[in-house]
Amino acid sequence: MLAILRNPTYARLFSAQLVALLGTGLLTIALGLIAYDIAGGDAGRVLGIALTIKMLAYVGLGPFLTAAVANLPRKTVLIAADLVRAAAALCLPFIETVWQIYLLVFLLQAASATFTPTFQAIIPQIFDDEGEYTRALSLSRLAYDIENLISPVLAGLLLLVVTYSTLFVGTTLGFLASAFLVFGANLPEAVVTQQRRFIDRVTHGSRIYLATPRLRGLLxxxxxxxxxxxxxxxxxVVIVRVAYGGGDTKFAMALAAAGGGSMLSALVLPRVLDQLSDRRVMLTGATVSAGLLMLAGLWVLAVGWPVWVVFLLLWFALGAGNSAIQTPTGRLLRRSAEDVDRPALFAAQFALSHACWLLAYPAAGILGAEIGQAATMVLLAFVALSSVLLARRLWVSPPLAPDRV
Structure with missing residues (x-):
């Protein structure tokens, strides 16, 4: 898989993604801790609302921002977005109230809603061979998992000597390093074949997405x-502190367990996808994740929370299952559009997938505070299992040949 890094353009982009994600990982941990300090046991609700605002920026602004920068040089767009994110992150150590968290999260994520779809649409133009592209996707997915694994460890070490507010400085440095790496990359030019009205550019990707059966299943x-x-x-953060009486270190361990499962899944998926269809792999991963969450929630309701090691193994398995769904996504998008339409299609996936998070984040935070963590796990697992059944109906496997899409 690492042979993909011999491509100098992808190597720089991957490095930029990795350092920015490490900074974002520190941000996620620090936000959880500052929310707990400000709101105490209501931290799940505060963090849920903050993440909902993040999703509103993604869903509401993503397609508009992607359409607005469609004719600008990609390098300029990526660097400008990184600089805006760095500036917003630098302000976060000075927040003292909940509303300040919400405002800065919105500004930071509006910039990310510009950066991520632009970044994702570049990768298919770098690799013509689908096998290489699959490995590039797996390595890109692995970057998220490295962030989930290393950021908690790095945060834990830093928290031994500094306060969590200092973690936001690491976030700023990550975005600045990302901008520097993008500046030195030789990026392919965007393919433009015709001019469309602005509103058509905004909706074009979503129209392709919703007209494609496999992408409706992906949704x-x-x-x-x-x-x-x-x-x-x-x-x-609430489960660890309330159910297990843990502090910052145990919180970091739980996040690292989920990241480790996701990383293992991303490492083995390229070989698995050489043998099995995307559909089978993704539906299996979704069924495993949803089923385990349901069983865990029912177990806690009936018996109580399992021992700490079992909890970590559960989070590890959930991370692996979710990664099996997310890693092949780019392959489906690449097959569903030509080069000229891919930025719009990736923007549509970005917006529509985050619309799902927009529903799930507040549900997890509010339900967790109102009805308890175990009942919340059962309810959201039911939603996940229902979604898997719907995906099976929408994304129908061809009757006479293996479904390679």
């Missing part, structure tokens, strides 16, 4: 991913 799987993932992202 249902996005709901499954967000339902399971919201429990881990929003409620882990």
């Amino acid at each position: 249902a799987l996005n709901m499954a991913v967000s339902s399971v993932g919201a429990v881990m992202i929003v409620n882990t």
Whole structure:
């Protein structure tokens, strides 16, 4: 897989992605801790609302921002977005109230809503061979997992000697390093064949997306991913501190367990996808994640929380299942559009998938505070399992040949 890094353009882009994600990982941990300091046991609700605002920026602004910068040089767009994110992150150590968290999260994520779809649409132009592109996707997915694994460890070490507010400085440095690496990359030019009205550019990707059966199935799987993932992202800090009496170190360990599962899944998927269809792999991963979350929630309701090691193994398995859904996504998008339409299609996936998170984040935070963590796990697992069944109906496997899409 690492042979993909011999491509100098992808190597720089991957490095930029990795350092920015490490900074973002520190940001996620620090936000969870500052939310707990400000709101105490209501931290899940505060963090859920903050992440909902993040999703509103993604869903509401993503397609508009992508359309607005469609004719600008990609390098300029990526660097400008990184600089805006760095400036917003630098302000975060000075927040003292909940509303300040919400405002800066919105500004930071509006810039990310410009950066990420532009970044994702470049990668298919770098690799003509689907095998190489699959490995590039796996390595890109692995970057998220490295962030999930290393950021908690790095945060834990830093928290031994500094306060969590200092973690935001690491976030700023990550975005600045990303901008520097993008500046030195030789990026392919965007393919433009015709001018469209602005509103057509905004809706073009979504129209392609919703007209494609396998992508309609992908949308249902996005709901499954967000339902399971919201429990881990929003409620882990409360579960660890209330159910297990843990502090910052145990919180970091739980996030690292989920990241480790996701990393293992991303490492083995290229070989698995050489043998099995995307559909089978993604539906299996979704079924495993949703099923385990349901069983865990029912177990806690009936018996109580499992021992700490079992909890870590559960988070590890949930991370692996969700990664099996997310890693092949780019392959489906690449097959569903030509080069000229891919930025719009990636923007549509970005917006629609985050619309699912927009529903799941507040549900996890609010339900966790109102009805308890175990009941929340059961309800969101039910949503995830229903989404898997819907995906099976929408994304029909060809009757006479293996479904390679």
